[in-house]
Amino acid sequence: MIKASLMYPYAEGARFDFEYYTDKHLPFVKASLGPALKGLTAEKGLVGGTPDTPPPFIVCGHLYFESVEAMQEAYAPHAAAIRADIRNFTDLEPVMMISDVLIG
Structure with a gap:
C-alpha cells in the first residue's frame, strides 16, 4: 500500500478553511481519483x-x-484542477511525501 x-x-496567521477542505475539496479529490x-x-x-506549542502542521491529508x-495514473488527468482548488481553502503550500505503508 502506498x-x-x-x-x-x-x-501564524495562515488562512485555512477547514469546512471547505472537508466538505468540498476532499470529496472533489475522492471523486476525481475514482477507484x-x-x-x-x-x-x-x-x-x-x-x-x-503550535502543531508542526495545521492539517495532514493522507x-x-x-x-x-496507480496513484500517478489516477492523479495525472486531474492534477491541475486539484492543485488549483487548494487556493479555495488555504494560502499555504502543502509538503508532499509518498511512502510505503509497512504496517497498517
Whole structure:
C-alpha cells in the first residue's frame, strides 16, 4: 500500500478553511481519483510535541493507493484542477511525501 501525504505547515496567521477542505475539496479529490483511491483520511493538528506549542502542521491529508503507478495514473488527468482548488481553502503550500505503508 502506498500513502500520499499532503501536509500543510503551521504558520501564524495562515488562512485555512477547514469546512471547505472537508466538505468540498476532499470529496472533489475522492471523486476525481475514482477507484484507484483506496482510502482517504485527514487530521487536524492540535498541539506540538510540548505543551502550549503550535502543531508542526495545521492539517495532514493522507491518500492510499495500491502502487505509485496507480496513484500517478489516477492523479495525472486531474492534477491541475486539484492543485488549483487548494487556493479555495488555504494560502499555504502543502509538503508532499509518498511512502510505503509497512504496517497498517
